[in-house]
Amino acid sequence: MSALVRPRDDRMIGGVCAALARRFGTTPTTMRVIFLASCLLPGPQFLLYLALWVFLPSEGSHDRKAW
Structure with a gap:
Protein backbone atom coordinates (compact mmCIF):
# COMPACT_ATOMS: atom_id res chain seq x y z
CA MET A 1 0.00 0.00 0.00
CA SER A 2 1.22 3.46 -0.80
CA ALA A 3 1.41 6.33 1.63
CA LEU A 4 -1.41 8.82 1.61
CA VAL A 5 0.17 11.92 0.03
CA ARG A 6 -1.18 14.31 -2.59
CA PRO A 7 0.68 13.57 -5.84
CA ARG A 8 2.18 16.29 -8.01
CA PHE A 24 -7.35 2.38 -2.94
CA GLY A 25 -5.95 1.21 -6.30
CA THR A 26 -8.37 2.92 -8.66
CA THR A 27 -8.11 5.71 -11.22
CA PRO A 28 -8.34 9.38 -10.26
CA THR A 29 -11.28 9.82 -12.64
CA THR A 30 -13.24 7.08 -10.87
CA MET A 31 -12.53 8.67 -7.50
CA ARG A 32 -13.64 12.08 -8.78
CA VAL A 33 -16.92 10.62 -10.06
CA ILE A 34 -17.50 8.91 -6.70
CA PHE A 35 -16.80 12.19 -4.89
CA LEU A 36 -19.13 14.19 -7.13
CA ALA A 37 -21.88 11.59 -6.73
CA SER A 38 -21.42 11.63 -2.95
CA CYS A 39 -21.89 15.41 -2.94
CA LEU A 40 -25.49 14.81 -4.00
CA LEU A 41 -26.06 13.05 -0.67
CA PRO A 42 -26.42 14.98 2.60
CA PRO A 57 1.15 16.33 2.79
CA SER A 58 2.05 17.06 -0.79
CA GLU A 59 4.32 14.58 -2.55
CA GLY A 60 7.90 15.66 -2.07
CA SER A 61 7.11 17.99 0.82
CA HIS A 62 8.99 15.73 3.25
CA ASP A 63 12.15 16.44 1.24
CA ARG A 64 12.03 20.13 2.08
CA LYS A 65 14.05 21.29 5.01
CA ALA A 66 13.04 23.86 7.59
CA TRP A 67 14.73 27.21 7.50
Missing part, protein backbone atom coordinates in the same frame (compact mmCIF):
# COMPACT_ATOMS: atom_id res chain seq x y z
CA ASP A 9 0.73 14.74 -11.16
CA ASP A 10 -2.93 13.85 -11.81
CA ARG A 11 -4.11 16.89 -9.83
CA MET A 12 -7.25 18.75 -10.81
CA ILE A 13 -7.64 21.04 -7.81
CA GLY A 14 -5.88 19.84 -4.68
CA GLY A 15 -4.87 16.29 -5.51
CA VAL A 16 -7.07 14.74 -2.84
CA CYS A 17 -8.98 12.46 -5.21
CA ALA A 18 -5.72 11.41 -6.89
CA ALA A 19 -4.23 10.56 -3.49
CA LEU A 20 -7.27 8.51 -2.50
CA ALA A 21 -7.25 6.78 -5.88
CA ARG A 22 -3.62 5.72 -5.43
CA ARG A 23 -4.36 4.50 -1.92
CA GLY A 43 -23.25 15.14 4.63
CA PRO A 44 -19.95 16.94 5.12
CA GLN A 45 -18.21 15.64 1.97
CA PHE A 46 -16.98 19.05 0.83
CA LEU A 47 -15.65 19.87 4.30
CA LEU A 48 -13.88 16.52 4.40
CA TYR A 49 -12.27 17.29 1.02
CA LEU A 50 -11.06 20.66 2.32
CA ALA A 51 -9.69 19.06 5.50
CA LEU A 52 -7.81 16.42 3.50
CA TRP A 53 -6.44 19.14 1.21
CA VAL A 54 -5.08 20.99 4.23
CA PHE A 55 -3.79 18.03 6.26
CA LEU A 56 -2.47 15.62 3.60
Whole structure:
Protein backbone atom coordinates (compact mmCIF):
# COMPACT_ATOMS: atom_id res chain seq x y z
CA MET A 1 0.00 0.00 0.00
CA SER A 2 1.22 3.46 -0.80
CA ALA A 3 1.41 6.33 1.63
CA LEU A 4 -1.41 8.82 1.61
CA VAL A 5 0.17 11.92 0.03
CA ARG A 6 -1.18 14.31 -2.59
CA PRO A 7 0.68 13.57 -5.84
CA ARG A 8 2.18 16.29 -8.01
CA ASP A 9 0.73 14.74 -11.16
CA ASP A 10 -2.93 13.85 -11.81
CA ARG A 11 -4.11 16.89 -9.83
CA MET A 12 -7.25 18.75 -10.81
CA ILE A 13 -7.64 21.04 -7.81
CA GLY A 14 -5.88 19.84 -4.68
CA GLY A 15 -4.87 16.29 -5.51
CA VAL A 16 -7.07 14.74 -2.84
CA CYS A 17 -8.98 12.46 -5.21
CA ALA A 18 -5.72 11.41 -6.89
CA ALA A 19 -4.23 10.56 -3.49
CA LEU A 20 -7.27 8.51 -2.50
CA ALA A 21 -7.25 6.78 -5.88
CA ARG A 22 -3.62 5.72 -5.43
CA ARG A 23 -4.36 4.50 -1.92
CA PHE A 24 -7.35 2.38 -2.94
CA GLY A 25 -5.95 1.21 -6.30
CA THR A 26 -8.37 2.92 -8.66
CA THR A 27 -8.11 5.71 -11.22
CA PRO A 28 -8.34 9.38 -10.26
CA THR A 29 -11.28 9.82 -12.64
CA THR A 30 -13.24 7.08 -10.87
CA MET A 31 -12.53 8.67 -7.50
CA ARG A 32 -13.64 12.08 -8.78
CA VAL A 33 -16.92 10.62 -10.06
CA ILE A 34 -17.50 8.91 -6.70
CA PHE A 35 -16.80 12.19 -4.89
CA LEU A 36 -19.13 14.19 -7.13
CA ALA A 37 -21.88 11.59 -6.73
CA SER A 38 -21.42 11.63 -2.95
CA CYS A 39 -21.89 15.41 -2.94
CA LEU A 40 -25.49 14.81 -4.00
CA LEU A 41 -26.06 13.05 -0.67
CA PRO A 42 -26.42 14.98 2.60
CA GLY A 43 -23.25 15.14 4.63
CA PRO A 44 -19.95 16.94 5.12
CA GLN A 45 -18.21 15.64 1.97
CA PHE A 46 -16.98 19.05 0.83
CA LEU A 47 -15.65 19.87 4.30
CA LEU A 48 -13.88 16.52 4.40
CA TYR A 49 -12.27 17.29 1.02
CA LEU A 50 -11.06 20.66 2.32
CA ALA A 51 -9.69 19.06 5.50
CA LEU A 52 -7.81 16.42 3.50
CA TRP A 53 -6.44 19.14 1.21
CA VAL A 54 -5.08 20.99 4.23
CA PHE A 55 -3.79 18.03 6.26
CA LEU A 56 -2.47 15.62 3.60
CA PRO A 57 1.15 16.33 2.79
CA SER A 58 2.05 17.06 -0.79
CA GLU A 59 4.32 14.58 -2.55
CA GLY A 60 7.90 15.66 -2.07
CA SER A 61 7.11 17.99 0.82
CA HIS A 62 8.99 15.73 3.25
CA ASP A 63 12.15 16.44 1.24
CA ARG A 64 12.03 20.13 2.08
CA LYS A 65 14.05 21.29 5.01
CA ALA A 66 13.04 23.86 7.59
CA TRP A 67 14.73 27.21 7.50
